Amino acid sequence: MRIGELSRRTGVSVPTIKFYVREGLLPAGELTSPNQAAYEEAHVRRLRLIRALLDIGGLSVAGIRDVIEAVDDRERPVHEVLGAAAIRMVPRYDREPGTGIEEARERVTDLITARGWRVHTDGGAAEALATALAALEEVGHGLFAEVLDVYADAAEKVARADLEYVAHHVAREELVESTVVGTVLGDAIFSALRRLAQVDASDRAFGRTT
Amino acid sequence: MRIGELSRRTGVSVPTIKFYVREGLLPAGELTSPNQAAYEEAHVRRLRLIRALLDIGGLSVAGIRDVIEAVDDRERPVHEVLGAAAIRMVPRYDREPGTGIEEARERVTDLITARGWRVHTDGGAAEALATALAALEEVGHGLFAEVLDVYADAAEKVARADLEYVAHHVAREELVESTVVGTVLGDAIFSALRRLAQVDASDRAFGRTT
Numbered sequence: 001m002r003i004g005e006l007s008r009r010t011g012v013s014v015p016t017i018k019f020y021v022r023e024g025l026l027p028a029g030e031l032t033s034p035n036q037a038a039y040e041e042a043h044v045r046r047l048r049l050i051r052a053l054l055d056i057g058g059l060s061v062a063g064i065r066d067v068i069e070a071v072d073d074r075e076r077p078v079h080e081v082l083g084a085a086a087i088r089m090v091p092r093y094d095r096e097p098g099t100g101i102e103e104a105r106e107r108v109t110d111l112i113t114a115r116g117w118r119v120h121t122d123g124g125a126a127e128a129l130a131t132a133l134a135a136l137e138e139v140g141h142g143l144f145a146e147v148l149d150v151y152a153d154a155a156e157k158v159a160r161a162d163l164e165y166v167a168h169h170v171a172r173e174e175l176v177e178s179t180v181v182g183t184v185l186g187d188a189i190f191s192a193l194r195r196l197a198q199v200d201a202s203d204r205a206f207g208r209t210t
Numbered sequence: 211m212r213i214g215e216l217s218r219r220t221g222v223s224v225p226t227i228k229f230y231v232r233e234g235l236l237p238a239g240e241l242t243s244p245n246q247a248a249y250e251e252a253h254v255r256r257l258r259l260i261r262a263l264l265d266i267g268g269l270s271v272a273g274i275r276d277v278i279e280a281v282d283d284r285e286r287p288v289h290e291v292l293g294a295a296a297i298r299m300v301p302r303y304d305r306e307p308g309t310g311i312e313e314a315r316e317r318v319t320d321l322i323t324a325r326g327w328r329v330h331t332d333g334g335a336a337e338a339l340a341t342a343l344a345a346l347e348e349v350g351h352g353l354f355a356e357v358l359d360v361y362a363d364a365a366e367k368v369a370r371a372d373l374e375y376v377a378h379h380v381a382r383e384e385l386v387e388s389t390v391v392g393t394v395l396g397d398a399i400f401s402a403l404r405r406l407a408q409v410d411a412s413d414r415a416f417g418r419t420t
Contacts, residue, residue, distance in 0.1 A: 048349045055345070117410040125405035132398040135265070139258045139391050143379050150371035151396070152403050154364035159407035161360040163415055169353050181349050183408070186361070188342040190404075191397050193362050195335035197369035198393070200327040205373055 003029065006039045010047040017047070023061055025050050025068060053184055067180055104134040107145065115152060162186060213239065216249045220257040227257070233271055235260055235278060263394055277390055314344040317355065325362060372396060 007014045020026040026046055029037030046068075053059045053067060108130045109121045120126065136144050162182055217224045230236040236256055239247030256278075263269045263277060318340045319331045330336065346354050372392055 045349070052345050052349055112406065115410075117406055118413045119406050119409045123409075125402045125409070129399060129402035129406070132395050132402065135262050136391070136395050139262050139395075140255070141379075141388060141391055141395075144375055144392060144395075147371040147375050148399070150367055151400055152407075154368050155400060155403035155407045157360055158364050159404055159411045161357040162404075162408060163411045165354055165357050167415065169351075178351060179408075179412075181346070181351060182354060183405070185342050185346050185351075185354075187397075187401050187404070189339060189358070190361055190365060190400065192335045192339035192342065193365035194369055194372075194397070194400075195393070196322065196327055196329050196339070197362075197365045198372060198389075199329045199333075199335070200325075201369045201373045202389075203328045205377065 001039050003037065003039065006043055006047070009044055010051070012047050012051065020047070020050060023065065025061065025064055049181060052181055059184070071180060100134040100137045101130060104130040104137065107133060111148065111152065115156075158186070158190065211249050213247065213249060216253055216257070219254055220261070222257050222261065230257070230260060233275065235271065235274055259391060262391055269394070281390060310344040310347045311340060314340040314347065317343060321358065321362065325366075368396070368400065 001009075003014055003017060006012075007017060012020075017026065021028050026043060029039040029043065032038050049068075049071075050064055053064045054061075059067070105126075108126050112119060112121050112126065133145060133148075136142060162179075166178055166182065211219075213224055213227060216222075217227060222230075227236065231238050236253060239249040239253065242248050259278075259281075260274055263274045264271075269277070315336075318336050322329060322331050322336065343355060343358075346352060372389075376388055376392065
């Protein structure tokens with residue numbers, strides 16, 4: 001199909017499609033004449049992936065490029081690529097709290113050990129967790145870490161459901177792409193559900209009884 | 211304290227502090243002479259709140275202003291302010307998928323009814339959930355909605371733990387601020403834990419047995 005049809009089918013404007021090609025997010029179409037290129041179904045799917053990562057996941061263009069490189073890397077074992085994609089999609093924080101980060105890292109290592117999780121204790125997700133815990137401590141809510149086990153239980157159940165979905169519904173060549181989509185959209189879904197459940201819990205605790 | 215000490219204690223530069231005051235995120239200090247102002251402990255705490263929302267929560271300056279207005283609004287009933295803060299902190303999506311949003315909204319309404327959640331079905335969190343579900347459908351993972359109940363179970367448990375923490379550890383005047391911090395940092399914590407649990411689950415399913 002031509003770029004105009006690709007644009008209509010995905011709702012992404014032609015200049016934006018060209019921008020994604022220049023930025024290396026989308027493979028160029030096959031040239032059929034000096035100033036015309038043909039696009040395939042794969043382009044439609046890739047564009048939808050980019051928009052999901054951008055609009056729902058809130059990833060930057062650079063972040064999307066990282067994730068797509070992991071998705072396209074067919075040479076590495078599945079497990080390694082899944083791990084790499086999951087880790088790259090952890091938001092990076094610009095600022096490191098001056099104090100408490102060492103203690104927070106120790107707490108994360110303890111948690112991983114207690115849970116028996118087979119993960120690197122010095123990876124991006126572990127560091128992201130330590131940064132958030134240190135920030136909690138800094139704003140005076142260190143005790144919040146008491147509920148960390150409830151969060152970890154919930155995360156285990158969700159991650160198991162994620163993997164079961166992937167194992168049952170996804171062709172092997174789409175495995176990594178699906179995991180990436182599920183990770184980003186799954187975060188957005190969980191975040192929205194948590195808000196709804198909080199409003200409900202707050203209404204039951206503090207709301208009017210009428 | 212003077213602005214220099216406020217800067218040292220929070221790790222936020224003097225120009226940035228002045229920027230936050232101009233933007234209405236931080237109350238101005240009390241003028242002690244024409245070009246000198248005094249800052250209190252409340253400024254230290256507010257600055258840490260701003261940085262947590264910015265660095266960990268990834269909120270924009272406008273988003274932080276919205277949240278802080280809700281925090282500072284002492285006239286409204288606690289439950290209403292909590293609800294307003296929770297809803298304002300749902301990320302807004304620029305783009306609405308052309309198709310499937312109506313079906314997704316129905317699915318969200320059904321879920322809320324089935325769960326017995328006392329929430330508005332047309333609020334920000336419900337709309338965010340519908341947008342994410344519509345995006346899933348669009349990238350060909352509509353079946354992922356099968357695992358939605360697992361997510362909703364997990365969200366309920368986490369929200370209940372959030373509220374118990376708030377009820378036990380937080381003074382009433384800090385209630386809203388704590389909920390806001392817990393919501394933003396809690397999302398970051400859950401997201402990091404989910405990554406770790408995914409890597410672990412993936413290792414068990416696809417990893418080498420050696």
